[in-house]
Amino acid sequence: MSIADKSSKLQDTPTGQTLQQLFAEVVFNIPLNKLFHYSVPPDLRELLTPGMRVKAPFGNKVITGFCVGLTTIPSVYKTKDLMGILDAFPLADETMLRITKWLSSYYCCGWGEAIHAVIPPVVRRGAKEKIDIFVTCGKPLTAFEKETILQSKKRAIKQAKVMEFLFNQAQNTEIRAKELMKATGGTMSMLRQLERENLLQLEERQADAVNAQKGGAPVQHLALSEEQQAAFTLIKEKLAEPSQGIILLHGITGSGKTELYLQTIAKLLEQGRKALFLVPEISLTSQSIQRIKERFNNVAVLHSHLQGAFHHAQWKDIKEGRVDVVVGARSSIFAPLKDVGLIILDEEHENTYKQENSPRYNARDIAILRATYENAMVILGTATPSLESYYEAEKGNYTKIVLSKRIGTLQLPQVEIVDMLEEVRKKRGYHVVSQRLEYYMKQALSRREQVILFLNRRGFTPYIHCKRCGFVLKCHRCDIPLTFHKKLNIVLCHYCHAEAIPPESCPDCMANYINYRGFGTEKIEEVIAKKFPGYNILRMDSDSMRSHGSHEKALKAFGEGEFQILLGTQMIAKGLDFPNVTLVGVISADTMLNLPDFRAGERTFQLISQVAGRTGRGQKGGRVIVQSFNPRHYSITYAAAHDYEGFAKKELEYRRPLNYPPFGRMARIIFRGASEKNTEEKASVIAGKLKEIAKESNNQLQILGPSPAPVMKINNLFRWHLLLKAKDHQRIHDALLCVADTLKPTKGVQSLVDVDPYMML
Numbered sequence: 001m002s003i004a005d006k007s008s009k010l011q012d013t014p015t016g017q018t019l020q021q022l023f024a025e026v027v028f029n030i031p032l033n034k035l036f037h038y039s040v041p042p043d044l045r046e047l048l049t050p051g052m053r054v055k056a057p058f059g060n061k062v063i064t065g066f067c068v069g070l071t072t073i074p075s076v077y078k079t080k081d082l083m084g085i086l087d088a089f090p091l092a093d094e095t096m097l098r099i100t101k102w103l104s105s106y107y108c109c110g111w112g113e114a115i116h117a118v119i120p121p122v123v124r125r126g127a128k129e130k131i132d133i134f135v136t137c138g139k140p141l142t143a144f145e146k147e148t149i150l151q152s153k154k155r156a157i158k159q160a161k162v163m164e165f166l167f168n169q170a171q172n173t174e175i176r177a178k179e180l181m182k183a184t185g186g187t188m189s190m191l192r193q194l195e196r197e198n199l200l201q202l203e204e205r206q207a208d209a210v211n212a213q214k215g216g217a218p219v220q221h222l223a224l225s226e227e228q229q230a231a232f233t234l235i236k237e238k239l240a241e242p243s244q245g246i247i248l249l250h251g252i253t254g255s256g257k258t259e260l261y262l263q264t265i266a267k268l269l270e271q272g273r274k275a276l277f278l279v280p281e282i283s284l285t286s287q288s289i290q291r292i293k294e295r296f297n298n299v300a301v302l303h304s305h306l307q308g309a310f311h312h313a314q315w316k317d318i319k320e321g322r323v324d325v326v327v328g329a330r331s332s333i334f335a336p337l338k339d340v341g342l343i344i345l346d347e348e349h350e351n352t353y354k355q356e357n358s359p360r361y362n363a364r365d366i367a368i369l370r371a372t373y374e375n376a377m378v379i380l381g382t383a384t385p386s387l388e389s390y391y392e393a394e395k396g397n398y399t400k401i402v403l404s405k406r407i408g409t410l411q412l413p414q415v416e417i418v419d420m421l422e423e424v425r426k427k428r429g430y431h432v433v434s435q436r437l438e439y440y441m442k443q444a445l446s447r448r449e450q451v452i453l454f455l456n457r458r459g460f461t462p463y464i465h466c467k468r469c470g471f472v473l474k475c476h477r478c479d480i481p482l483t484f485h486k487k488l489n490i491v492l493c494h495y496c497h498a499e500a501i502p503p504e505s506c507p508d509c510m511a512n513y514i515n516y517r518g519f520g521t522e523k524i525e526e527v528i529a530k531k532f533p534g535y536n537i538l539r540m541d542s543d544s545m546r547s548h549g550s551h552e553k554a555l556k557a558f559g560e561g562e563f564q565i566l567l568g569t570q571m572i573a574k575g576l577d578f579p580n581v582t583l584v585g586v587i588s589a590d591t592m593l594n595l596p597d598f599r600a601g602e603r604t605f606q607l608i609s610q611v612a613g614r615t616g617r618g619q620k621g622g623r624v625i626v627q628s629f630n631p632r633h634y635s636i637t638y639a640a641a642h643d644y645e646g647f648a649k650k651e652l653e654y655r656r657p658l659n660y661p662p663f664g665r666m667a668r669i670i671f672r673g674a675s676e677k678n679t680e681e682k683a684s685v686i687a688g689k690l691k692e693i694a695k696e697s698n699n700q701l702q703i704l705g706p707s708p709a710p711v712m713k714i715n716n717l718f719r720w721h722l723l724l725k726a727k728d729h730q731r732i733h734d735a736l737l738c739v740a741d742t743l744k745p746t747k748g749v750q751s752l753v754d755v756d757p758y759m760m761l
């Protein structure tokens with residue numbers, strides 16, 4: 001029987017009509033790129049639309065899948081009946097179905113897995129919209145009145161804690177009762193009691209999912225500088241074209257990119273279309289988010305910590321057209337916004353746009369894909385374009401717009417490189433703060449200016465070893481040295497988070513020669529506090545900024561001058577705009593340089609440029625001191641000279657003959673398993689198969705490896721890896737398809753495919 005014959009089945013509807021039988025194409029959340037056909041019973045026909053979830057028999061179970069299409073021609077003769085529909089409307093619209101289909105084929109995962117990944121869990125769970133209770137502080141009080149309330153004898157400790165928390169918030173900020181109770185240990189009856197005493201107010205209502213200007217019109221746009229105006233004219237011309245394309249907005253730090261984004265969004269909203277604004281990380285970009293919220297109504301900010309019901313309400317607001325601008329991190333590229341006319345990726349070079357678990361997508365690529373489907377414009381904005389984007393612009397595929405000046409008369413800061421080897425010689429020993437840095441810190445601080453110190457390593461010391469036998473203290477589950485965290489008095493694995501008590505003697509030879517070597521932010525904090533007594537130091541790293549909202553609070557305090565020195569990891573490198581910061585010190589420019597990763601040079605250049613850009617943003621000017629043991633490395637010298645073009649040309653020169661991106665494409669397969677032997681064996685078998693394919697490709701496909709991964713063991717799982725490299729993606733894709741069957745887990749070894757990999761751990 002031919003396929004066409006199979007479709008000739010007829011079906012009786014409840015109204016007695018006879019219709020051609022309908023089949024649903026269903027995908028499941030499994031690592032298998034396959035469509036399954038089910039017949040749609042008459043009572044479900046009218047209700048079912050692609051993009052909805054369905055209940056379907058699978059093996060001897062009933063599981064949930066996504067309907068991705070309807071057809072009258074099934075792929076098999078015997079089809080089972082669908083058993084139900086879970087949604088009243090499609091969770092994924094047509095564009096999202098197209099995008100997820102592409103995701104599954106490009107990133108080698110199941111279509112069902114891809115859809116599952118792009119619909120927020122709260123939406124899948126169907127969290128009910130519910131009423132929340134909000135708390136605001138009562139009337140404005142003087143410091144004396146506050147103190148009296150807190151010290152009152154009849155006040156229970158927890159009540160005082162609640163009040164202290166509220167007093168520490170800005171006037172009129174509201175907080176959910178639930179969050180307040182969690183933070184202070186208070187109870188609802190305690191809050192009601194305080195309300196009766198008129199010390200706070202409680203309000204029950206549904207949370208506002210979107211930002212609306214409360215009391216007053218949105219903030220006016222700034223008058224654009226000449227350079228911004230020229231850029232804006234070009235952007236407007238592009239917006240008017242039928243195919244709007246991709247713009248690479250290469251603007252140095254402080255050149256006013258954000259203002260351009262805002263005015264472009266305004267232009268687009270006038271046309272009745274909507275905008276998606278992606279930032280590398282929400283909590284680190286509170287300053288720009290604040291600016292967006294001040295300018296527009298109906299802005300939804302997608303935080304990762306959004307509470308269930310609220311998140312669901314917001315998702316629905318976006319889907320049902322009540323939101324004009326969506327701001328969020330990587331996964332917001334899948335926000336169910338309709339009529340998208342503009343997608344902005346701020347700091348497009350950031351690796352946070354790449355997802356490190358399946359589907360391992362890059363939001364930058366999805367943005368471009370989505371814009372093609374929706375006929376929207378993409379703006380990739382950055383001071384340090386990724387070489388991929390730079391190269392596309394060079395080839396003419398993207399329109400490049402350059403902002404080469406800072407706003408007004410402001411100049412880029414002067415950067416001085418300090419050769420730490422020379423420093424060691426001069427000072428006969430190694431000191432983490434060089435004489436130059438110390439000198440300029442003293443100067444800046446005495447002028448009541450602020451200083452930012454940057455070190456991309458947290459903890460106290462990253463390395464503990466025995467001076468007698470050479471033993472290195474490593475995590476027993478991972479192949480990684482443990483980091484000493486002094487405040488917590490633990491040694492911690494930064495991969496699996498295992499912790500232990502710091503050893504006093506060598507666990508191997510028992511000698512008392514244990515040595516804590518190297519330095520992290522915690523140690524720098526201690527060194528600086530000793531050198532600069534009387535100044536307040538704010539340390540920002542993932543240890544000190546654990547609780548929700550702590551970034552915003554810390555940055556606000558720094559902006560208000562409560563701290564004179566801000567010390568942190570990469571979380572302080574980007575976006576900050578504090579005019580009183582006149583000195584930036586890079587404690588070690590070398591932390592990234594020696595990573596086994598072809599992007600190490602690029603990352604170093606980006607990070608130094610970004611962190612250097614945090615100073616000189618006011619009339620007092622700025623200076624940067626970069627400390628390095630590799631002072632002549634081109635990533636460092638070009639960053640010091642603010643010469644992106646010079647860096648890019650040099651870096652491209654090095655990558656071209658090796659076919660590294662952007663000239664070639666790559667995929668990485670990571671093998672991991674509890675047995676070292678099985679893991680290695682599996683990697684060798686797959687590598688063997690791929691090398692056969694590569695041989696036939698006439699050198700068009702290269703296979704590197706297999707070899708132990710740079711981190712050989714994480715969480716008790718051994719890791720091996722191999723790399724596929726080719727001029728075009730199709731070759732890699734075809735090769736991966738050929739071995740797809742063998743990639744399934746065997747003997748406890750999993751194979752993870754990472755297309756266009758970023759992290760090479």
Ligand SMILES: Nc1ncnc2c1ncn2[C@@H]1O[C@H](COP(=O)(O)OP(=O)(O)OP(=O)(O)O)[C@@H](O)[C@H]1O
Pocket residue numbers: 222223224225228251252253254255256257258259260383407574575576577613
């Ligand atoms: N046209 C303008 N007139 C006056 N001030 C402006 C104008 N455009 C931007 N600014 C101000 O200049 C500063 C730098 O601008 P903005 O933060 O937009 O730069 P950026 O390019 O996004 O910087 P970065 O990449 O370093 O984060 C901000 O304080 C901003 O308010």
Ligand SMILES: [Zn+2]
Pocket residue numbers: 475476477478493494495496497498715
């Ligand atoms: Zn570990």
